[in-house]
Amino acid sequence: MPCSRNDVVLLPIPFTDLSSHKVRPAIVIGLGTFPGDLFVVPLTSRLANADFPLADWQAAGLNIPSAVKAQLATVESRLVRKVVGQISARDQAALDTHLRRWLSL
Secondary structure, three states: OOOOOOEEEEEEEEOOOOOOEEEEEEEEEEEOOOOOEEEEEEEEOOHHHOOEEOOOOOOOOOOOOOEEOOOOEEEEHHHOOEEEEEOOHHHHHHHHHHHHHHOOO
């Protein structure tokens, strides 16, 4: 499924120990150099377990308040089950700031 940066997508996200996965929303933060690869950050409804909340979660197509987890993943675009929306400019700016901090850029 074609995706763009800042799209909110539903896809199976692996647990950090790779023991299993769960279908959850994520934000596409970039396209990989290998065709079909996406870089994503997962979202969670457990706001206390996240790095920062999305200010405009409803406009992004989400059903409940959600926040960004400080985890980066590379996934194949074929795993995307649905594009539910796109984050706002305000949330994009916050995400860019956090990405620079997480990656020491």
